[in-house]
Amino acid sequence: xxxxxxxxxxxxxxxxxxxxxxxxxxxxxxxxxxxxxxxxxxxxxxxxxxxxxxxxxxxxxxxxxxxxxxxxxxxxxxxxxxxxxxxxxxxxxxxxxxxxxxxxxxxxxxxxxxxxxxxxxxxxxxxxxxxxxxxxxxxxxxxxxxxxxxxxxxxxxxxxxxxxxxxxxxxxxxxxxxxxxxxxxxxxxxxxxxxxxxxxxxxxxxxxxxxxxxxxxxxxxxxxxxxxxxxxxxxxxxxxxxxxxxxxxxxxxxxxxxxxxxxxxxxxxxxxxxxxxxxxxxxxxxxxxxxxxxxxxxxxxxxxxxxxxxxxxxxxxxxxxxxxxxxxxxxxxxxxxxxxxxxxxxxxxxxxxxxxxxxxxxxxxxxxxxxxxxxxxxxxxxxxxxxxxxxxx
Numbered sequence: 001x002x003x004x005x006x007x008x009x010x011x012x013x014x015x016x017x018x019x020x021x022x023x024x025x026x027x028x029x030x031x032x033x034x035x036x037x038x039x040x041x042x043x044x045x046x047x048x049x050x051x052x053x054x055x056x057x058x059x060x061x062x063x064x065x066x067x068x069x070x071x072x073x074x075x076x077x078x079x080x081x082x083x084x085x086x087x088x089x090x091x092x093x094x095x096x097x098x099x100x101x102x103x104x105x106x107x108x109x110x111x112x113x114x115x116x117x118x119x120x121x122x123x124x125x126x127x128x129x130x131x132x133x134x135x136x137x138x139x140x141x142x143x144x145x146x147x148x149x150x151x152x153x154x155x156x157x158x159x160x161x162x163x164x165x166x167x168x169x170x171x172x173x174x175x176x177x178x179x180x181x182x183x184x185x186x187x188x189x190x191x192x193x194x195x196x197x198x199x200x201x202x203x204x205x206x207x208x209x210x211x212x213x214x215x216x217x218x219x220x221x222x223x224x225x226x227x228x229x230x231x232x233x234x235x236x237x238x239x240x241x242x243x244x245x246x247x248x249x250x251x252x253x254x255x256x257x258x259x260x261x262x263x264x265x266x267x268x269x270x271x272x273x274x275x276x277x278x279x280x281x282x283x284x285x286x287x288x289x290x291x292x293x294x295x296x297x298x299x300x301x302x303x304x305x306x307x308x309x310x311x312x313x314x315x316x317x318x319x320x321x322x323x324x325x326x327x328x329x330x331x332x333x334x335x336x337x338x339x340x341x342x343x344x345x346x347x348x349x350x351x352x353x354x355x356x357x358x359x360x361x362x363x364x365x366x367x368x369x370x371x372x373x374x375x376x377x378x379x380x381x382x383x384x385x386x387x388x389x390x391x392x393x
Contacts, residue, residue: 007043008057010036017064026064027071030202034177034195035060041188048186052271056186062122063175069124070175070213080126083212083219088241089330091226092234092295093249094288096259098315102249103226104349105323107166108341109334113220114166115211117141121171123210129218138163152270169227172210178203180229185267187275189283196290200233204240231291234298244306245330248299251312252387253375254361254368257285261364281364285371292378309382319346 010032018024042048042056074080089106091099107114118141119127127135141163161167170181178200183192211223230237238244261281268275299307308329315322320342324334361368378384 008039008053008060010039013039013057013060013064016061017068020061021065021068021072023068023072025071025075026067028202028205031067031176031178031206034191034198037191037194038177038182038188041191042186045190046186046188047272047274049271049273052186055271063177066123067175070209073124073126073213074209077216080212080216081209083215085208085211085215085223085241087243087245087330088211088223088225090230090237090241090244090246091224091249092228092230092246094231094251094253094256094260094292095228096256096263097249097251098310098312099226099228099249101319102247102310102315102322103166103168103224104345105319105342106224108345109222109224109338110341111221111335112224113215113218113222114224114226115169115172115214116164117145117161117167117171118163119214120167120210123213126213126216127218132218148270152266166224166226168229169207169225170229172207173203173227173229173233175210176203176206178233180227180232183287184264186271187268187280192283192287196232196287200236201239203233204236208240228288228291231295234295235302238298238302238306242303246307247326248295248307248309249312249315250309250382250384252384253288253378254371255387257281257288257366257371258361258364260284260288261366265364277363278365281366285366285374289374289378292375296378296381311382311384313385313387316351 013035014026017026039060046052046056048056089112091102091106093099103114106112118135118138119132121141122137145161145163168181170179170184173179174181178195178198180195182188183195215223258281261277261284264280264284265275265277268280308326310322310326320334320339323342327334361371372379
């Protein structure tokens with residue numbers, strides 16, 4: 001990551017992307033509002049280090065370059081947008097509720113596919129079925145992840161990422177600059193307040209286009225997708241994917257807020273030398289409560305039958321049985337090949353493979369009684385049991 005000096009402006013970033021890509025068409029200008037607010041927050045609020053500033057600038061430009069290339073591919077191959085995305089499975093829930101574990105297991109279904117880290121980071125040219133394993137972008141993504149591991153080795157304990165592993169939809173939604181990921185990596189409260197309530201329809205339209213691009217030369221029967229950010233855009237998600245099948249994961253919110261605060265504090269230190277863990281925890285406690293309230297209201301009003309509720313303790317106790325129950329709810333079948341893959345993956349990836357993630361409410365200045373009051377309605381609605389002890393995925 002290369003450090004950069006001088007204030008960022010949206011126009012500078014747009015021009016840099018044009019120069020890199022040699023293209024002009026960014027598509028729908030709807031992305032500009034989010035980009036503008038994000039740049040404002042980075043400049044005025046995030047207190048980026050020199051290294052962080054270079055990293056942020058490079059990442060924003062990459063998303064803009066990807067937009068340019070996406071629309072160039074579509075203009076030359078309009079048949080990309082004819083590809084169907086049918087009955088996609090979405091996993092959503094509060095952060096740190098086992099969504100990554102479940103996503104990894106569902107993505108092992110031979111009939112399914114999840115977006116992979118490397119292809120979400122750089123989706124153009126669209127991956128090819130018989131050459132995807134040797135695509136040079138895999139090594140590029142791997143090298144970047146190794147650099148991050150060197151700077152923040154504790155991240156692997158909290159949220160391990162691999163270049164060829166399934167990734168969250170946040171990376172896809174980043175291209176519209178309407179994504180929870182930016183708040184997970186830096187203190188950007190102005191952008192975050194806007195994101196909570198902004199219209200996310202354009203983000204899910206772009207989300208579909210990216211899936212259509214990725215499947216054009218590497219088709220799949222079913223997409224398996226996940227991200228906590230969907231809590232804040234569930235209305236737009238259901239409008240764009242009316243046949244979506246949604247697994248809603250649940251966990252003791254006292255564990256959720258402490259684990260999430262720990263993750264974000266570690267991630268934020270990669271971009272800033274001035275990180276306030278207690279401020280982060282307070283912000284994210286309120287944020288996650290708002291997210292689950294918004295999602296529950298949309299769920300009740302729109303398509304309650306499209307949801308399957310899964311408790312974290314059930315997933316951890318018997319992951320394969322949990323997948324079977326979810327599949328049965330949606331009229332799907334866990335094949336013998338899928339089960340064998342899941343059991344092999346679970347054997348090779350025990351929960352604390354990279355070390356135990358330890359955290360507590362107290363270290364982030366969170367009061368258990370206050371947090372219980374904040375999440376009381378959510379806990380009662382979904383019958384979520386309290387957890388004891390420290391740590392967990």
